[in-house]
Amino acid sequence: MGGRTGVSNNSVIIYIQNVQTTATLSAEVATDKNGEWFYRGDSFLTPGNYVVWSQTKAGEQQSAPSAQINISVEASAIQIGATKFSYATIYLALLLLAILLLIILGAYIIYHYRHGQRKHGLLQKQISEAEASLRRGFAVLNRDIESELAIIKQVKLGKQLSVDEKKREEQLLKDIKDIEQYLSKEIWQIEDTEIRT
Numbered sequence: 001m002g003g004r005t006g007v008s009n010n011s012v013i014i015y016i017q018n019v020q021t022t023a024t025l026s027a028e029v030a031t032d033k034n035g036e037w038f039y040r041g042d043s044f045l046t047p048g049n050y051v052v053w054s055q056t057k058a059g060e061q062q063s064a065p066s067a068q069i070n071i072s073v074e075a076s077a078i079q080i081g082a083t084k085f086s087y088a089t090i091y092l093a094l095l096l097l098a099i100l101l102l103i104i105l106g107a108y109i110i111y112h113y114r115h116g117q118r119k120h121g122l123l124q125k126q127i128s129e130a131e132a133s134l135r136r137g138f139a140v141l142n143r144d145i146e147s148e149l150a151i152i153k154q155v156k157l158g159k160q161l162s163v164d165e166k167k168r169e170e171q172l173l174k175d176i177k178d179i180e181q182y183l184s185k186e187i188w189q190i191e192d193t194e195i196r197t
Contacts, residue, residue, distance in 0.1 A: 001014060001038070001039045001052065001054075002036070002037060002038040002039065003036070003037060003054065004034070004035050004036045004037070005031055005035045005037065005056045005063075006035060006056075007031065007035055007056055007058050008031055008032065008033050008034060008035045009030075009031060009032070009033060010030070010031050010056060010057060010058045010059075011028050011029060011030050011031065011037075011056075011057045012028070012029055012030075012031060012037045012039075012054050012055070012056055012057065013026055013027070013028050013054060013055045013057055013062070014026065014027050014028075014029065014039050014052070014053075014054045015052065015053050015054065015055075015065075016045070016050055016051075016052050017050060017051045017052075018046075018048055018049075018050055019048065019049040019050060019051060019070075020048050020049065021048075027039055027041075028057070031056075045073045046073070047073050047074055048072075048073055049070065049071070049072050049073075050070070050071045050072075050073060051068045051069070051070055051071075052068065052069045052070075052071055053065050053066050053067065053068045053069070054066045074086075131184075134183055138176070138179075138180045138183075141176065142176055145172065145173075145176065149169060149172075
């Protein structure tokens, strides 16, 4: 609050009375050389209706009270034009915004989790199909090689296999087993890596 009085370098007493409770607050402020004064309260007034008036004080004498002014104090934190927003409204809006952000974050996490699960399931299926195909292929290849070796043995019925031919036969069977084990190990490592991720 502020104003001007006809007496300079004196003081002004400001009275603020709550209409509902009739509690009155008073404060004294000094005037400058032009008789102007200004008052700013140390704390906020509680929301409600108030009556404000003042008196000039010169020494021990006081002027008659000024005209009373009605003011209304509302719990608003922000005012945009005629629209006022209270602290409660602002807190509620921030709470709703935080909840909305949590919902969006939750939906994002759930979407990516399900998408990852679907992708993981598809990869597992493809790995299983590849493994089954490899096992079938090796079974057919093994059967064909064994039948070829059986035919070679029948052709050489009475003959013993030479040491070199025997080594080749053993090496061929060993190579097939090694390849099968290697591919099984690789497939297992891919499955294990996929399960961990």
